[in-house]
Amino acid sequence: MKELSPVQQxxxxxxxxxxxxxxxxxxxxxxxxxxxxxxKPLNAEDIASTxxxxxxxxxxxxxxxxxxxxxKLVHVLGDKRDHFESMKDPWEMFRIVLDxxxxxxxxxxxxxxxxxIAEAEKDKATDEYTEERLKALRDFFEMTTAWYTxxxxxxxxxxxxxxxxxxxxxxxxxxx
Amino acid sequence: MKELSPVQQxxxxxxxxxxxxxxxxxxxxxxxxxxxxxxKPLNAEDIASTxxxxxxxxxxxxxxxxxxxxxKLVHVLGDKRDHFESMKDPWEMFRIVLDxxxxxxxxxxxxxxxxxIAEAEKDKATDEYTEERLKALRDFFEMTTAWYTxxxxxxxxxxxxxxxxxxxxxxxxxxx
DNA sequence: GAAGTATTTCTGTGAATACTGAAATTGCAG
DNA sequence: CTGCAATTTCAGTATTCACAGAAATACTTC
Numbered sequence: 001m002k003e004l005s006p007v008q009q010x011x012x013x014x015x016x017x018x019x020x021x022x023x024x025x026x027x028x029x030x031x032x033x034x035x036x037x038x039x040k041p042l043n044a045e046d047i048a049s050t051x052x053x054x055x056x057x058x059x060x061x062x063x064x065x066x067x068x069x070x071x072k073l074v075h076v077l078g079d080k081r082d083h084f085e086s087m088k089d090p091w092e093m094f095r096i097v098l099d100x101x102x103x104x105x106x107x108x109x110x111x112x113x114x115x116x117i118a119e120a121e122k123d124k125a126t127d128e129y130t131e132e133r134l135k136a137l138r139d140f141f142e143m144t145t146a147w148y149t150x151x152x153x154x155x156x157x158x159x160x161x162x163x164x165x166x167x168x169x170x171x172x173x174x175x176x
Numbered sequence: 177m178k179e180l181s182p183v184q185q186x187x188x189x190x191x192x193x194x195x196x197x198x199x200x201x202x203x204x205x206x207x208x209x210x211x212x213x214x215x216k217p218l219n220a221e222d223i224a225s226t227x228x229x230x231x232x233x234x235x236x237x238x239x240x241x242x243x244x245x246x247x248k249l250v251h252v253l254g255d256k257r258d259h260f261e262s263m264k265d266p267w268e269m270f271r272i273v274l275d276x277x278x279x280x281x282x283x284x285x286x287x288x289x290x291x292x293i294a295e296a297e298k299d300k301a302t303d304e305y306t307e308e309r310l311k312a313l314r315d316f317f318e319m320t321t322a323w324y325t326x327x328x329x330x331x332x333x334x335x336x337x338x339x340x341x342x343x344x345x346x347x348x349x350x351x352x
Numbered sequence: 353g354a355a356g357t358a359t360t361t362c363t364g365t366g367a368a369t370a371c372t373g374a375a376a377t378t379g380c381a382g
Numbered sequence: 383c384t385g386c387a388a389t390t391t392c393a394g395t396a397t398t399c400a401c402a403g404a405a406a407t408a409c410t411t412c
Contacts, residue, residue: 001404005302011310013196014288021281023199036313039305043360050243054402056189059360081358088309090316105197107406112190119183126181129215130242133178133264137212140266148337154346163323175337201370218390230372235390256380257388 008037012051012103025158027053032071032086041074041083069096091156098148106145113138180226184213188227202235203229206245208262217250218261245272267332282321289314291321 004012012033019029029052035042042050045047049060062084065071069092076083087093113134151159163167170176180188195205205231207223218226221233224234238260241247246269252259264267289310298306327335348350 005299005306007292007303008306009294011286011292011306014285016209017283018285021199023197027400037309055358056360056362060401063360065295085197088312089403090313094411096314107195109194111191112186116183116187119186123181123183127183130181130184130187133213135265137266140270143336143339147342149233150343150345153343154352158346158351161317162346162349165320165349165351166323167326168330169326169345169349170334170338173338173345175334175341176330203370230386232373232390232392233371236371239390 008034011037014032021115025061025064027051027057031061032056033070035065035084035086037090041076041085043076043079043083045081045086059098068100083125089156091159095152095156099152102145102148106141108142109147110138113141184210189215201234201237203238204240207234207237208241210245211241211247211260211262212264214261217252217261218254219252219257219259221257221258244276263330267335271328271332275328277323278324282317286314286317286321289317 012030015033015036016026016030019032022028031047032049034050044055044058044062045051047062048055051058060070062073065084065086066073070086071084074083074085087096117131117134117138120127120134124131145164154162165172188201191209191212192202192206195208196202206227210223210226210296211218220231220234220238222283223229223238224231227234238247238249241260241262247260247265250259250261257313261274261296266313293310296303296310300307332336344352
């Protein structure tokens with residue numbers, strides 16, 4: 001994995017670009033892409049030279065990716081350097097990312113909404129309409145997160161089965 | 177809506193912050209938050225003075241929000257200035273945003289993956305493992321987007337019903 | 353515990369992004 | 383048309399973010 005093939009370059013560049021669209025640092029996303037298609041764990045030096053970024057940048061980015069829990073530090077026999085590998089199963093991987101985003105962003109948002117609603121109730125006069133809208137938002141987040149929490153418990157295979165049902169779900173449940 | 181109450185400020189600031197986490201400009205997200213809790217359509221001048229940002233900044237941000245199709249230009253009787261209002265139903269609103277993100281980001285990513293896979297197949301030697309991983313990603317995106325496309329057709333009420341079923345879904349479908 | 357290697361932290365620089373205020377344009381009303 | 387108000391565009395500025403390279407720290411191995 002010293003030199004990237006055109007295909008690999010294309011994928012890594014695109015993934016980096018997508019990262020920025022979703023609030024992920026470009027280099028962080030590129031490193032993730034590289035590790036994702038790497039057949040074996042890579043060390044930081046390999047990553048730095050392959051992507052042409054500074055060693056320190058790689059170090060910080062790897063920390064970030066480990067924080068997202070989709071990249072893990074592993075050791076390779078006969079090599080004392082740290083190596084890193086990405087999760088390989090997209091289903092698992094996105095599940096982890098969703099968990100993490102829920103924890104970091106959705107949960108605090110729900111918390112904020114509840115606080116705002118509580119405060120708005122004390123001052124009905126000025127915040128009546130605000131309160132109504134915030135309640136709608138809160139209900140939305142509560143319902144979707146509760147649903148996700150359930151979905152989260154299903155094994156990957158069940159999720160795949162479920163998704164494969166597609167349109168049939170609404171008919172089977174009689175809610176379409 | 178000249179002066180914001182503490183509750184409104186709190187909400188708007190938080191929403192702006194969340195925006196940045198998801199790749200949305202902070203001011204854009206704040207304007208959206210303001211419009212979301214505004215009982216009536218606001219004109220650009222109102223928005224600028226309420227949020228203390230430049231008039232031109234508001235103009236551009238509103239364009240952006242209209243691009244996301246969650247803010248619409250409306251006219252108020254007896255006022256020739258443009259006014260703007262946000263979608264109010266969170267379910268609708270997030271559906272629109274998801275549509276838009278699918279169109280802008282997921283669809284092009286799928287396209288890229290298919291191209292990469294096609295190219296990788298020509299050069300099995302160097303890209304064998306890459307090809308395998310990209311296929312796994314492609315399958316993931318294909319399946320989830322196909323599912324979303326189905327879900328997309330359900331009326332909001334059906335989605336709410338579905339989400340309310342929660343854990344029962346897996347039992348009813350016999351896939352848990 | 354010393355030497356050498358790997359890793360992280362830190363600080364300054366550069367690039368990208370966001371923002372402002374002025375200028376230009378558009379759209380109406382008289 | 384003409385003049386005024388609203389809106390957009392543009393160019394310069396500021397702020398934020400990303401990054402490199404040096405310095406410091408932590409690990410290994412002997």
